[in-house]
Amino acid sequence: MISIVLEVNGDRHELEVEPRKLLSDVLRQDLGLTGTHVGCEHGVCGCCTILVDDQPARSCLMLAATADGARIDTVEGLQQPDGTLHPLQEAFHKHHGLQCGFCTPGFLMLASTLYKQAPGMTDEQIRTALGGQLCRCTGYVGIVRAVRAAAALEDER
Numbered sequence: 001m002i003s004i005v006l007e008v009n010g011d012r013h014e015l016e017v018e019p020r021k022l023l024s025d026v027l028r029q030d031l032g033l034t035g036t037h038v039g040c041e042h043g044v045c046g047c048c049t050i051l052v053d054d055q056p057a058r059s060c061l062m063l064a065a066t067a068d069g070a071r072i073d074t075v076e077g078l079q080q081p082d083g084t085l086h087p088l089q090e091a092f093h094k095h096h097g098l099q100c101g102f103c104t105p106g107f108l109m110l111a112s113t114l115y116k117q118a119p120g121m122t123d124e125q126i127r128t129a130l131g132g133q134l135c136r137c138t139g140y141v142g143i144v145r146a147v148r149a150a151a152a153l154e155d156e157r
């Protein structure tokens, strides 16, 4: 076992982990943050996308030990402490950006890095930016609409 420190959604965690343990498993099993979903487990579907030091990363491809000292954001950290949804969460709800919801945490986390630029992007550019995330339900139309709408919802607040 090795000792690591992770700052997850603003909280510091000191953990003892097996060197081979995946970051996705530490988030889900050790910290109980099951909002990070695991689908393919080999870097294809994007369900497990989180932010590591503000950069999107596939947590199923990263060892927790590699993230030692990093600042991590997961979907649980998107809403405000008072329960107010993040504009992206509100937009996904409003524009039907999800059906089963399995892919949604990954989409939300990746989109959180780009939604402010989305109003100036074409649908094709948004689709390309989200191209690494797979959704088996929605056909992506609602997702693109939601990502485009989130910045405006934020401005209305």
Ligand code: FES
Pocket (backbone or CB within 6 Å): 037, 038, 039, 040, 041, 042, 043, 044, 045, 046, 047, 048, 049, 058, 059, 060, 061
């Ligand atoms: S579970 Fe990580 S990319 Fe699919």
Ligand code: FES
Pocket (backbone or CB within 6 Å): 097, 098, 099, 100, 101, 102, 103, 104, 134, 135, 136, 137, 138
């Ligand atoms: S909403 Fe079901 S996989 Fe995307």
